[in-house]
Amino acid sequence: MTSEIPRVPVQRAADGGCAVALDVRVAVWPGLTVSVPARLRYRSADPYAVFLDNHTDLATPITWVFARELLAAGLYRRAGLGSVRVRPGDGERAGSVGRAGSVLITLVGEDGGVDLHAPADRVRAFLAHTESLVPTGRERARLDLDGLLRRLRDGGAASPGP
Numbered sequence: 052m053t054s055e056i057p058r059v060p061v062q063r064a065a066d067g068g069c070a071v072a073l074d075v076r077v078a079v080w081p082g083l084t085v086s087v088p089a090r091l092r093y094r095s096a097d098p099y100a101v102f103l104d105n106h107t108d109l110a111t112p113i114t115w116v117f118a119r120e121l122l123a124a125g126l127y128r129r130a131g132l133g134s135v136r137v138r139p140g141d142g143e144r145a146g147s148v149g150r151a152g153s154v155l156i157t158l159v160g161e162d163g164g165v166d167l168h169a170p171a172d173r174v175r176a177f178l179a180h181t182e183s184l185v186p187t188g189r190e191r192a193r194l195d196l197d198g199l200l201r202r203l204r205d206g207g208a209a210s211p212g213p
Contacts, residue, residue, distance in 0.1 A: 069180045071090065071173055072089075091173075092104065098190035100119065103158075105167070119181060123178050125156070126178075135157070140168050153169060154171045155168055
């Protein structure tokens with residue numbers, strides 16, 4: 052028996068970002084799905100990106116980073132090439148993992164890929180909250196290019212911490 056993640060609203064983070072808990076469904080075998088606790092995160096300091104943490108029940112979740120624009124486009128049409136693809140989950144075969152109002156997020160790594168089915172209403176609420184923090188088209192004004200150059204020069208990560 053899987054436990055459903057409580058339907059809490061998008062939470063504002065102290066770093067000027069936001070996060071929402073998700074219950075994503077993964078097909079592990081035809082007709083057999085498992086629930087994976089996940090979280091979408093956004094930081095206004097990294098305004099073009101969203102972070103998808105999978106297995107948030109583990110000490111070290113598996114995190115994927117991709118464009119906020121990709122997630123937004125994938126709510127309505129197929130979007131993305133390569134490692135991350137997003138599309139509406141509606142209209143799938145009867146009996147498949149997808150359910151009405153889901154978003155299919157396909158993640159492909161070196162060892163294969165996985166399809167995550169996330170509730171579209173939660174993803175929409177998350178994206179609306181990110182828009183209230185940094186409207187689409189205004190991301191560049193939030194970039195700290197001097198800080199980025201300093202981190203790159205000093206051998207640090209290009210993106211600020213989690």
